[in-house]
Amino acid sequence: MHQHNCVSLVPLFSQLSEQEQDTVNSIVHQHHYQTGETIFAAGDSMDALMIIASGQAKVFQLASNGKEQLLHLLTAGDFDGETALFSQAKHNSFAEALMPTMICQINRTEFQQLMQKYPTISLNLLNELGRRMTELEKRTTQTSTSSVESRLADYLVETSAQFGKNDFKLPLKKKDLATYLGTTPETISRKLGELERNGLIEQTGSKQICIVDQEALEML
Amino acid sequence: MHQHNCVSLVPLFSQLSEQEQDTVNSIVHQHHYQTGETIFAAGDSMDALMIIASGQAKVFQLASNGKEQLLHLLTAGDFDGETALFSQAKHNSFAEALMPTMICQINRTEFQQLMQKYPTISLNLLNELGRRMTELEKRTTQTSTSSVESRLADYLVETSAQFGKNDFKLPLKKKDLATYLGTTPETISRKLGELERNGLIEQTGSKQICIVDQEALEML
DNA sequence: CGAGGTGTTGACTGCCCTCAAACTTTGTGG
DNA sequence: CCACAAAGTTTGAGGGCAGTCAACACCTCG
Numbered sequence: 001m002h003q004h005n006c007v008s009l010v011p012l013f014s015q016l017s018e019q020e021q022d023t024v025n026s027i028v029h030q031h032h033y034q035t036g037e038t039i040f041a042a043g044d045s046m047d048a049l050m051i052i053a054s055g056q057a058k059v060f061q062l063a064s065n066g067k068e069q070l071l072h073l074l075t076a077g078d079f080d081g082e083t084a085l086f087s088q089a090k091h092n093s094f095a096e097a098l099m100p101t102m103i104c105q106i107n108r109t110e111f112q113q114l115m116q117k118y119p120t121i122s123l124n125l126l127n128e129l130g131r132r133m134t135e136l137e138k139r140t141t142q143t144s145t146s147s148v149e150s151r152l153a154d155y156l157v158e159t160s161a162q163f164g165k166n167d168f169k170l171p172l173k174k175k176d177l178a179t180y181l182g183t184t185p186e187t188i189s190r191k192l193g194e195l196e197r198n199g200l201i202e203q204t205g206s207k208q209i210c211i212v213d214q215e216a217l218e219m220l
Numbered sequence: 221m222h223q224h225n226c227v228s229l230v231p232l233f234s235q236l237s238e239q240e241q242d243t244v245n246s247i248v249h250q251h252h253y254q255t256g257e258t259i260f261a262a263g264d265s266m267d268a269l270m271i272i273a274s275g276q277a278k279v280f281q282l283a284s285n286g287k288e289q290l291l292h293l294l295t296a297g298d299f300d301g302e303t304a305l306f307s308q309a310k311h312n313s314f315a316e317a318l319m320p321t322m323i324c325q326i327n328r329t330e331f332q333q334l335m336q337k338y339p340t341i342s343l344n345l346l347n348e349l350g351r352r353m354t355e356l357e358k359r360t361t362q363t364s365t366s367s368v369e370s371r372l373a374d375y376l377v378e379t380s381a382q383f384g385k386n387d388f389k390l391p392l393k394k395k396d397l398a399t400y401l402g403t404t405p406e407t408i409s410r411k412l413g414e415l416e417r418n419g420l421i422e423q424t425g426s427k428q429i430c431i432v433d434q435e436a437l438e439m440l
Numbered sequence: 441c442g443a444g445g446t447g448t449t450g451a452c453t454g455c456c457c458t459c460a461a462a463c464t465t466t467g468t469g470g
Numbered sequence: 471c472c473a474c475a476a477a478g479t480t481t482g483a484g485g486g487c488a489g490t491c492a493a494c495a496c497c498t499c500g
Contacts, residue, residue, distance in 0.1 A: 061357065063365035071357050083350035086343065092354060115343070122342045123306065123335070129349045130303035134312060136353070137281065137291050140360050144402030145283035148488070174447065182364030187488060189448055206447090206497075255467095368456070395478065407456060409480055426465065426479090 006030070006053040006104035010077050012128070015120045024114060029105045033057075033097035044091045046084030048105040052076050055101025058176060061093045070180040072132065073172065082125060085111060098172075143182040150220040151181045152191050156201065157218055160211050170207040226250070226273040226324035230297050232348070235340045244334060249325045253277075253317040264311045266304030268325040272296050275321025278396060281313045290400040292352065293392065302345055305331060318392075363402040370440040371401045372411050376421065377438055380431050390427040 007013050007025045016024065030053070033039055039050070039057055052074050059072040059080060071093060074080060080095065085108055106114070115122045142151050155177075160168055170177065178185045192209075195201045200217050202210040211217065227233050227245045236244065250273070253259055259270070259277055272294050279292040279300060291313060294300060300315065305328055326334070335342045362371050375397070380388055390397065398405045412429075415421045420437050422430040431437065 061361040063361060065365065067365040069361040069365055071360070082346065083354060086347050086350075093357070116339065119336065119339055119342070122339070122346060126302065126342060126346060126349065127306050129346065129353065130306075133349065133353055133356070134303060136356055136360065137313065140291065140356060140363070140402075141281040141283060141289040143360070144363055144399075145285065145287040145289055173445095175445090179364075182360075184489060185447065186449085186490085190488090193448085393478070404457060405479065406458085406481085410456090413480085 006051055006102070009053060010051050010079070012051070012079060012121060012124045015124070016118060020118065024106075027106060027110045027114075029107075031103045031105065033101045033103065035097055035099050037097045039095035039097060039101075039103065040091050041094050042091050046081055046089055046091050047108050049079055049081045049085060049108075049111050050095075051079040051104040051106075053102040053104050056098045056171070057095050057101055057103075058098055058172075059093050059095045060179065068179045069182070070172075070176055071136070073180070079128070082129060084108060098176075147220075148181065148183045148187055149191050149194070151183075152188065153195070153200075153217040153220040155181060156195075156209060156211060157214060160209075160214075166211040166214070167204070168209060170209060174207075226271055226322070229273060230271050230299070232271070232299060232341060232344045235344070236338060240338065244326075247326060247330045247334075249327075251323045251325065253321045253323065255317060255319050257317050259315040259317060259321075259323065260301075260311050261314050262311050266301055266309055266311050267328050269299055269301045269305060269328075269331050270315075271299040271324040271326075273322040273324050276318045276391070277315050277321055277323075278318055278392075279313050279315045280399065288399045289402070290392075290396055291356070293400070299348070302349060304328065318396075367440075368401065368403045368407055369411050369414070371403075372408065373415070373420075373437040373440040375401060376415075376429060376431060377434060380429075380434075386431040386434070387424070388429060390429060394427075 005025060006028055007021045013021055013024055028051075029048075033055075040046075042062065054076050056076075057074045058070055059074060060068050060070045062068055072078075072080070074095075083089065084091075088108075115125075142154065146154075159171070160166055172180065174188050175185050178188045181188070192201070192203060195217075196203055198216075200211075200213045202212055204210055225245060226248055227241045233241055233244055248271075249268075253275075260266075262282065274296050276296075277294045278290055279294060280288050280290045282288055292298075292300070294315075303309065304311075308328075335345075362374065366374075379391070380386055392400065394408050395405045398408045401408070412421070412423060415437075416423055418436075420431075420433045422432055424430055
């Protein structure tokens with residue numbers, strides 16, 4: 001069987017030599033998930049670090065009223081489960097594949113040995129956790145201080161920057177985008193319409209967005 | 221001068237021997253801040269890890285419209301600035317002392333050397349970052365899925381649990397509590413009044429709260 | 441082609457934010 | 471230790487943003 005090499009893809013291990021990466025690769029367990037399939041659920045015990053080799057997954061929580069809150073969008077090279085590496089805790093969130101997705105897992109104990117052997121790994125972990133923390137802090141601040149319109153505008157500008165062009169396809173269903181921005185699909189739909197009517201964007205196709213007036217968007 | 225020993229207070233260094241802690245203590249710089257004094261501001265360059273030796277500080281962001289969002293409340297033993305340890309970045313948030321507060325700083329380069337020498341430090345850091353991440357994720361979910369009333373109820377229950385008794389004094393001004401929960405002082409005031417009228421709590425004095433019906437609070 | 445999930449549009453409602461004024465607590469200097 | 475100023479809190483009135491509900495249109499994919 002052709003074993004896809006997760007390890008070389010991941011920034012987490014990028015500073016290791018090729019030989020060291022092989023070592024890591026040998027203790028990795030692979031899993032494949034289909035679109036819509038659950039990767040883990042709240043309540044599951046966490047005992048491994050998960051790395052996205054290919055595909056895309058969403059991490060979200062469910063409130064007691066059943067509402068969904070999207071916390072992170074994971075793409076190739078991203079990982080999750082780091083809080084599990086020390087405390088033998090349960091997942092407090094869900095993860096679901098948004099497309100056919102390959103996941104590499106490393107058991108807690110094995111990963112702990114890795115970190116002892118190669119200290120740069122834990123530094124990389126710290127780095128990435130910090131980055132994600134900063135991102136979440138920003139989003140938290142925005143959700144409780146700004147209007148949906150400006151959050152959406154900000155999201156569009158940032159996403160377009162990631163793609164490096166004004167014309168791009170939303171990487172999320174609007175349903176998920178809504179919970180990501182802390183609002184509802186209906187409101188997203190309306191606000192996008194409003195932005196279009198005001199000449200700031202154009203909706204060329206399903207999920208296809210073109211930014212017309214970036215400055216005005218940033219102004220919100 | 222009597223040098224307050226920060227290091228022994230901090231879980232971060234708790235696994236080090238007494239002698240090793242002394243070493244760490246020798247590279248620590250101390251600063252004292254008065255109530256209301258700014259510890260760092262957004263835009264300041266980050267070049268040190270900060271540890272609260274005694275006192276209390278709030279970490280918050282300012283939105284473009286001037287609104288404040290409280291992100292973390294730091295008390296003795298907590299630290300901040302970990303994202304600064306690798307990337308030579310700027311602070312994106314503010315920190316302000318809420319009472320006379322003693323802070324211990326360790327420079328980036330010196331702390332990096334420490335982490336190389338004592339790998340358990342970075343593991344402790346990871347642990348704490350994960351904890352804080354989990355906490356923020358929960359709060360984010362709550363702010364965009366639940367009503368102010370239930371967020372407040374949840375906060376009261378959790379805070380009472382921290383103190384270990386039903387009768388306690390709010391550790392924050394209501395103004396700050398409001399931005400912590402993503403609302404306004406007026407709304408906090410009203411909701412507390414409502415909870416009291418419904419017999420779930422009692423407001424015995426300024427900031428003094430007594431939980432009467434914990435079950436009903438958790439129900440929200 | 442049909443079915444289920446997804447997106448759109450409209451009408452309505454309500455939570456909570458805003459503004460403003462009175463009252464209370466805090467803390468500081470005389 | 472008191473007095474007074476500044477900050478924080480409470481209460482009321484009013485309005486707006488966005489959530490809810492419902493019906494319909496639209497994809498996407500068996």
